[in-house]
Amino acid sequence: MTQDKTDKKDDFDLQEFLPYLLNRAAEESSLEFQQVYKDRYGMLRTEWRVLFHLGNYGEMTAKDIGERAKIHKTKVSRAVSKLEQRRYLTRTRSLSDRRVEELTLTTTGHAVYRDLRKVAEQYDAKLAGLFSQDESDLLRKMLWRLAHMS
Template sequence: MTNDDSDKKDDFELQHFLPFLLNQAAEESSLDFQRVYKNRYGMLRTEWRVLFHLGVFGQMTAKEIGARAKIHKTKISRAVRKLEQRRYLTRTRHQDDRRVEWLTLTPAGKTVYHELRGIAEQYDAKLANLFSTDEAALLRRMLRRLAAMD
């Protein structure tokens, strides 16, 4: 215990604490976009993330998606089931290793992906527009560094 016990205002600045700031910014920056995939497409965050990964990378396995986006396998499993029920993706067993299944977007899934992708790009541009081009680029680099994706 390094401080006195009075009831006075302390000098630690919570809004300087990086994990707090990152969480606030992340939450706020997801809100508008979340509304789109949630209200318009009835999707959860994990679901659109899976959808996006498949849209971007084509055929993938659940495990690959989980590793890349750091999502737990049970969340992936349930998201995949939902997306399958909505006919946005199909599964096919891997021939050589029948534990594995390849996930692929259906045409309907691709349509939704492209729609959401367009909205995502616009939204990203809107956010990046708060800063100069250089600043935005630096921000992305720093975030990737913090997420250890570099």
Template sequence: MTKKDDFELQNFLPYLLNQAAEESSLAFQSIYKDRYGMLRTEWRVLFHLGVYGKLTAKAICERSKMHKTKISRAVARLEDRRFLTRERDADDRRQEYLELTPAGRAAYVELRGVAMDYDAKLAEAFSEGEVDILRKLLTHLAKL
């Protein structure tokens, strides 16, 4: 007879957070994928540049907590689509600054509107106070 494992996977916070993240991102994912053929890392790079302006890939890695290889691939794909440009730093040739092109800016503005609407739709499942608490708790967890 085998002993029942008392570990409750369904209540394990990392598991719950991953499940919530995956489920809540599926509808938004279909929009940026269907309209622009983008992968998750590509829209995240696009949004970092849209929100913060000119950045290096390293800065995006640090802000997004994504691996540099994934960022590098996303940058290459966005550049191929002419959504961003690269500009070498005159003083440090190893450094490249990334910036949205007009086409990249237009895609960002459109997807930002969709993201804001989607965020509001997700928030409807909670009271205003619950949404505030959820955002604070998730922000706190992200900084641990």
């Protein structure tokens, strides 16, 4: 009665469902690193991502970040405010278009970025270490593909 016979093909298990697996793997793999930027700098994930974008790509606008990382503009806006409060970045109105704000990391912000980046690098190596070089290369390629489907 609990599991009736109408389900012929019982070969489809939840544990195999890609979106589920992806979410579980994403959550699990984020946990440890999350602890670092949270405990060490009191940052939220979106804040960390914005910081990392600025550190990685240099001066950007909120819109650029939102597009590149697919983060909604309200989230970016709030993250930028918080990072500004903590003096990790500064905003300067663009002269050519005064709606736009150019965001730049401060010296402090850049130091935080470098510190977290080092941790990220090590942590990434640790994760990749679960697999062979070829495998982790392939994994990245596949994930990139999934992330850029639409």
